[in-house]
Amino acid sequence: MTSYEDTTQLNALLAQCxxxxxxxxxxxxxxxxxxxxxxxxxxxxxxxxxTQLKASGLRDSLxxxxxxxxxxxxxxxxxxxxxGLLRLGDGASRIEWLPKGAGSDAAxxxxxxxxxxxxxxxxxSRLEQQAIAEKKQKALxxxxxxAHWKRMIWRSPEKNxxxxxxxxxxxxxxGFQVLPNPVTKRGEWLYDAVWRRxxxxxxxxxxxxxxxIEVSDSRLGGIRYDFxxxxxxxxxxxxxxxxxxxxxxxxxxxxxxxxxIDAFPHSHPCRYLLAGWCTTQHAFHFNTYDAG
Numbered sequence: 001m002t003s004y005e006d007t008t009q010l011n012a013l014l015a016q017c018x019x020x021x022x023x024x025x026x027x028x029x030x031x032x033x034x035x036x037x038x039x040x041x042x043x044x045x046x047x048x049x050x051t052q053l054k055a056s057g058l059r060d061s062l063x064x065x066x067x068x069x070x071x072x073x074x075x076x077x078x079x080x081x082x083x084g085l086l087r088l089g090d091g092a093s094r095i096e097w098l099p100k101g102a103g104s105d106a107a108x109x110x111x112x113x114x115x116x117x118x119x120x121x122x123x124x125s126r127l128e129q130q131a132i133a134e135k136k137q138k139a140l141x142x143x144x145x146x147a148h149w150k151r152m153i154w155r156s157p158e159k160n161x162x163x164x165x166x167x168x169x170x171x172x173x174x175g176f177q178v179l180p181n182p183v184t185k186r187g188e189w190l191y192d193a194v195w196r197r198x199x200x201x202x203x204x205x206x207x208x209x210x211x212x213i214e215v216s217d218s219r220l221g222g223i224r225y226d227f228x229x230x231x232x233x234x235x236x237x238x239x240x241x242x243x244x245x246x247x248x249x250x251x252x253x254x255x256x257x258x259x260x261i262d263a264f265p266h267s268h269p270c271r272y273l274l275a276g277w278c279t280t281q282h283a284f285h286f287n288t289y290d291a292g
Contacts, residue, residue, distance in 0.1 A: 007093045010065060014091055017056045021091040023049045024199050028110065028175070029066055030103025031082040036074040038067035042107035044197075045088070046205065062086075069095075085175040089199025098175055106174045109208065110197075116209060116237040117273045117288050123166050124241070124275050124284050131159075132282060150282060156215040156243065159277070163213060163241060164193050171195040176208060191229060193239075210235035215243040215277060220256060227257055230272075231264045238270060243277040250276035250285045258289055266292030 014020040025045035032039040041063060043050045053059045066086070073081035083103030087094040098106060108114060135152035139145065142152075164180060171178040176195035180188045189196075192213045197206035210233040212226040223242045230238045240257065244250055254274055261272060269292040276285045 007095055010062075010093045010095075011091075013061055013065065014058070014088075014093060017058045019052045019056050020058065020088075022047075023052055023058075024089040024203070025049055025087075025205060026110065026175075026197065026199075027062075027086040027088070028103055028107040029084050029086065030098075030107075031070060036070050036081045038063060038070055040103070040107070041066070042110070044110045049088075073097075087198065087200040089203055089205075090201040092200040094200040096175055099173055102173050102175070109174050114208075114236075115271065117271055119170075120237070120239055120273050121275070121286050121288075123170070124163070124286075127159075127162050127166060128282075128284050130162075135282075154282075159215050159243075160192075160213050163211075167193045167195075167209070167211060171209070191233065192226075194235070207233065207235040209237045209239065211239040211241070213241040215241065218242075218244045218249075220253060223253055224256065224260065227260065231260060234267070236270055237273070239273045239275065241275045241277070243279065245279050247278055247281060247285065250278050254285075254287045258287070261289055261291050264291075268292055 023045060025043070027041055027043050027045075029038055029041040031037055043053070045053070050059075053062070066084075070081050070084075080097035080099070082100050083098040083106070085096045085098060085106060087096070109116070131154045132149065135149040135154065136146035138152045139147070139149040142148075168178045168181055172181070174195075177198050179186055179194050179196070191210045193209075193211035194207060195209040196204050197208065199205050210230055212230050214223050214226040217223065227240050230240055242253060244253060253276055257274055269290070272289040272291060274287040274289070277283075278285055
């Protein structure tokens with residue numbers, strides 16, 4: 001859960017700097033010690049934004065303002081006061097407070113060398129184990145023996161929903177604009193799921209993750225149709241989830257999708273995670289691929 005802050009004072013501070021309209025991006029900040037005071041701030045600004053911020057003298061004023069704001073929120077008993085995200089752009093500002101402990105993670109995931117694929121794979125594996133545990137419970141209730149769990153079906157709509165919820169929860173914790181969003185009830189945007197970085201004026205300044213999920217159509221043509229959307233996505237990480245019957249089917253899809261990746265002229269480096277749900281094995285198979 002996140003909350004937002006009135007930034008009228010900060011906007012007035014920005015107005016004193018003639019270069020502030022060109023400073024665009026995010027500043028992730030957080031407390032590390034027992035006191036809810038500013039200990040760390042990581043800058044993720046476009047072009048030479050950080051140099052402009054420092055040269056204008058605004059950087060030190062900004063840090064002092066954030067530190068004071070964290071103290072004030074603590075004194076007011078606000079539940080969120082240790083971790084936050086400051087968005088800048090077009091001379092405006094916007095602060096989003098993050099859950100306790102999320103600041104460091106939010107900074108790490110925005111670094112150029114970040115790799116989301118291990119987390120994505122672990123998340124899908126966790127959902128797989130949860131689904132198997134639920135199948136065993138259903139088998140026990142229906143047949144009196146959980147040994148019949150493989151007869152229980154992990155239906156495609158449920159699979160789709162659980163994956164989207166897991167991605168939305170983590171993306172929101174890290175301060176990304178998440179679509180679709182089960183909390184705000186906002187729908188999809190181009191892809192089945194996406195994490196977007198936005199500035200203070202809601203301009204999109206980055207897409208850390210784009211996701212396509214095709215678990216209703218197991219035909220290669222249907223899977224490729226959705227995957228082609230991912231190919232053109234300007235995203236740092238791309239996840240494709242599909243469903244087929246056998247391990248051989250999974251490998252055939254992997255091979256065809258990797259051929260598509262190689263054929264596409266990527267404009268910037270990105271990482272792919274291909275995740276194939278094998279219905280006969282009741283398990284995900286994974287393949288990773290770097291492109292560009």
